[in-house]
Amino acid sequence: MTDYIEIQDLSVTFDAKGRKVKAVEGVSLCVDKHKSYGLVGESGSGKSTILRAICGLAPITGGTIKIGGEALPSPRGKSFSARVQMVFQDPYASLHPRHTIDRTLSEPLMIHGIGDTDSRVMKALDDVGLPKSFRFRYPHQLSGGQRQRVAIARALMLQPEILLLDEPTSALDASVQAEVLNLLTRLREERGLTFLMVSHDLAVIDHICDDILVMQHGRAVEELSREDLASARISTVYARSLFDASADRLLG
Amino acid sequence: MTRMTQWLTDPNPTSRHQARIGQVWLAWIRLRRNPLAITGLTIILILFAMAAFAPLFATQDPTTQDLTQRLLPPGTRGHWLGTDDFGRDIWSRIVHGARITLYIVALVALTAPALGLLIGTVAGYFGGLVDTTLMRITDIFLAFPRLILALALVAVLGPGIFNAVLAIALTAWPPYARVARAETLTVRSSDYIAAVRLQGAGSARIIWGHVMPMCLPSVIIRVTLDMAGVILIAAGLGFLGLGAQPPLPEWGLMISSGRKFLFEQWWVATMPGLAIFIVSLGFNLLGDGLRDVLDPRSAAR
Amino acid sequence: MSLLEVENLRVTFSTETGPVEAVRGVSFQLGRERLGIVGESGSGKTMTGRAVLRLIRPPGKIQTDRMIFDGQDLSKASERDMRALRGRRIAMVMQDPKYSLNPVMRVGDQLTEGLRQRDRLGAAEARKKALAALEAVQIRDPERVMDAYPHELSGGMGQRVMIAMMLIPEPDLLIADEPTSALDVTVQAEVLSILDGLVRERGMGLIFISHDLRLVARFCDRVLVMYKGRVVEELVARDLMAAQHPYTRGLLNCLPRIGGSRAPLPGLDRTGTWAND
Numbered sequence: 001m002t003d004y005i006e007i008q009d010l011s012v013t014f015d016a017k018g019r020k021v022k023a024v025e026g027v028s029l030c031v032d033k034h035k036s037y038g039l040v041g042e043s044g045s046g047k048s049t050i051l052r053a054i055c056g057l058a059p060i061t062g063g064t065i066k067i068g069g070e071a072l073p074s075p076r077g078k079s080f081s082a083r084v085q086m087v088f089q090d091p092y093a094s095l096h097p098r099h100t101i102d103r104t105l106s107e108p109l110m111i112h113g114i115g116d117t118d119s120r121v122m123k124a125l126d127d128v129g130l131p132k133s134f135r136f137r138y139p140h141q142l143s144g145g146q147r148q149r150v151a152i153a154r155a156l157m158l159q160p161e162i163l164l165l166d167e168p169t170s171a172l173d174a175s176v177q178a179e180v181l182n183l184l185t186r187l188r189e190e191r192g193l194t195f196l197m198v199s200h201d202l203a204v205i206d207h208i209c210d211d212i213l214v215m216q217h218g219r220a221v222e223e224l225s226r227e228d229l230a231s232a233r234i235s236t237v238y239a240r241s242l243f244d245a246s247a248d249r250l251l252g
Numbered sequence: 253m254t255r256m257t258q259w260l261t262d263p264n265p266t267s268r269h270q271a272r273i274g275q276v277w278l279a280w281i282r283l284r285r286n287p288l289a290i291t292g293l294t295i296i297l298i299l300f301a302m303a304a305f306a307p308l309f310a311t312q313d314p315t316t317q318d319l320t321q322r323l324l325p326p327g328t329r330g331h332w333l334g335t336d337d338f339g340r341d342i343w344s345r346i347v348h349g350a351r352i353t354l355y356i357v358a359l360v361a362l363t364a365p366a367l368g369l370l371i372g373t374v375a376g377y378f379g380g381l382v383d384t385t386l387m388r389i390t391d392i393f394l395a396f397p398r399l400i401l402a403l404a405l406v407a408v409l410g411p412g413i414f415n416a417v418l419a420i421a422l423t424a425w426p427p428y429a430r431v432a433r434a435e436t437l438t439v440r441s442s443d444y445i446a447a448v449r450l451q452g453a454g455s456a457r458i459i460w461g462h463v464m465p466m467c468l469p470s471v472i473i474r475v476t477l478d479m480a481g482v483i484l485i486a487a488g489l490g491f492l493g494l495g496a497q498p499p500l501p502e503w504g505l506m507i508s509s510g511r512k513f514l515f516e517q518w519w520v521a522t523m524p525g526l527a528i529f530i531v532s533l534g535f536n537l538l539g540d541g542l543r544d545v546l547d548p549r550s551a552a553r
Numbered sequence: 554m555s556l557l558e559v560e561n562l563r564v565t566f567s568t569e570t571g572p573v574e575a576v577r578g579v580s581f582q583l584g585r586e587r588l589g590i591v592g593e594s595g596s597g598k599t600m601t602g603r604a605v606l607r608l609i610r611p612p613g614k615i616q617t618d619r620m621i622f623d624g625q626d627l628s629k630a631s632e633r634d635m636r637a638l639r640g641r642r643i644a645m646v647m648q649d650p651k652y653s654l655n656p657v658m659r660v661g662d663q664l665t666e667g668l669r670q671r672d673r674l675g676a677a678e679a680r681k682k683a684l685a686a687l688e689a690v691q692i693r694d695p696e697r698v699m700d701a702y703p704h705e706l707s708g709g710m711g712q713r714v715m716i717a718m719m720l721i722p723e724p725d726l727l728i729a730d731e732p733t734s735a736l737d738v739t740v741q742a743e744v745l746s747i748l749d750g751l752v753r754e755r756g757m758g759l760i761f762i763s764h765d766l767r768l769v770a771r772f773c774d775r776v777l778v779m780y781k782g783r784v785v786e787e788l789v790a791r792d793l794m795a796a797q798h799p800y801t802r803g804l805l806n807c808l809p810r811i812g813g814s815r816a817p818l819p820g821l822d823r824t825g826t827w828a829n830d
Contacts, residue, residue, distance in 0.1 A: 042737035042738070042739065042740075043708065043737055055446075055450050057446055057449075057450075076450075076452075077452065078452035080452075081450060081451050081452035082452075084450075085450065085451075086446075086447070086450055088443040088446070088447065089443075090443060093442055093443040093444065094443035094444050094446075094447055095444055096444045096448075096462055096465075097444075097466075098465045098466065099462075099465075100268065100271050102268060102271075103268075107448060107451065107453070107461075108451040108452075111451055111452050111453050111457065112451075112452065133264035133266075134264065136264070136265040136266065136267060136268060136270065136271040137263070137264065137265070137271070138271070138275070141263060144594070151447075154447065154451075157451075158451065173593040173594055173764060174593070174764070174766070174804055174807055174808055175593065175803065175804065175807045175820065175821035176593075177807070177808075178807035178808070178809075178818035178819070178820055178821070179820055181809065181818060182817040182818055182820075185815070185817065186817075200737065200738065202811055203808065203809045203810055203811050203813075204809055206809065206810075206811045206812065206813070207809035207810075207813065207815070207818070229811055229812070230811065230812035231812075241739055242738065242739065245738035245739050245741070245742055246738060246811065248767040248768070248770075248771055249767065249808070249809075249810055249811050281569070
């Protein structure tokens, strides 16, 4: 029993004004515990939709998702929240503009009836490398990188086992991206988290993930290990074209 | 003073309290730069002062009749705005009328937006059947002209200030529901709502704690802009004899009673009319200024 | 003879907390070549591009010693002269085509609008020119695109339409502000090669503003690296990977690489004297 996240033949179909739009079609993947799995593809490839489907934010029309061998309840419920959390792409849109950082971080504790709010919020700020004096700031008083740190801290408040990362660094500057990637790597090691990460940047995915699934038009194209990518062992045309377009991100 | 401002503008507030007050302070600074909004605010503050200290401002008792002094023109000694057909001092009646006007405005401002906000956010957040049902009810209310609907309600409930307020509140909420729903639809699909939903928050918590704060500014702006209309409808009901009852010094009622002498003794109807005009203008100016301060699209950056 | 000469350009915004300098004394020259401007957000690269067109809205203010475009001093030109220059001789492509195209107007009408009003061309002739422009940016069925509304186009298609629109008046200088950031990598390559072709064939000058160092290194001739409103380093694009300035080096080093080590990425050291003046 090593498969921790197990997605079988997943399909997601949106109903857009009477027209059926297939965002994900028959995708299967498995992630082991404490591993990091990457989904890579261009816009419209359905990679983010898979994360949203896991969270119950997108309608699943076929296939199953299991975590730790159990099928997910619907609606997801509080025990799911305590287990799986998500970090969104745009740090400017994922924090409530009229809530202080303190409120944003203490909200999950209130929902789950966990006490000891003060010390937990302080510790969370500390864990993501934010000064304690930021506690009562509003999001508009923070930079993009600082906001993303808050979003990561919020996702970790309930001490989940799985973190879903939806392009967590693509809205950030290169130097800030490096800091956030380092933070994610460190937190994963410290807490034994399992990552499922989405990105369009092969280099970012390669830096964080052990296994990679290349997606196109809602379908899985090719599954690659990190070693395959480093040695350019790629068999499908599409994955190869993606790799070639990222040639300037290669080592050396 | 400087230590006070330092505390208010501290980029690293040390408590929830300080953070919130600091935000209000910033809004005030932005508002202060708009002279028209400050004019509006001043008018409304004067109205408040007049209502609170009416006996001090008023030169006479507003209901004491003196038939020897009837229909004196403005500028008469002791009656600088003149007297009405029962010889009551118009200035004193306007001052005491401010209390009634404020009472109506405050009650409507508390009830109608709250109802509209609740209905709008619930409809917008849940969507589907809930949305359709609630919004069709809203449409029905919107389809009637407000004054006519208020008239019908007062006719059923019986005349009087409280019933007039109730009628106005029951007819005033649909626009707020509309505004709140529109705002909710844009907020509903945002990442921060998805994030809190992912943390296991229930619908009530999301609507109350996350959606409503985003709808509140546009509703508040709408309320201040609507206040002029509320005062006018209250005056209209008073004018038609369905709001405040004589001898209460309600402004609309005063205009109504002055109607008979409009051509010979113009001041009887004109003075309360001017009062309504000035207060309505005050609310409108303030509303316009608040729009610049509170609207997240124009401010915040 | 250079096409554009900018000397000591400053852009200042007056805010509640006093004036903020977004661009602090930037000077550069541009011939008929591809000049890249790179930097992080807030480095002033976008403001530099906009200042050339004098498209800074109050409370922003532009000050410059000299800003000469093809013999004409832009800093002294009247607003009317600037309007004549904008679009016709100096064009600008923005990051997201979604916000630059009018959503309720067909693409064809937007493309021919300028031709018909400015150049007083007939409907048929304007359409012919617009079709040719769409073909120039390698749109396969220009007829269909002409009749489409912007929301019916994909991101890459929209960006190509934007470029086509900017190129119809045959400008001498194109300012492209992150023209490919909203696009997928494979589409990105196509848009770049279109821009590249246009610079070569028409002898146009190009200012390419981007946050992506590697992209700029590959695509441009010369690169200005900006930090906090100043140019910290100017180099030939080929040598970018061998840059000397600690900021440029830091920017390069903090990028993850395929097949690179899992060790923490080096952060950008902002403690040097260059970072604080």
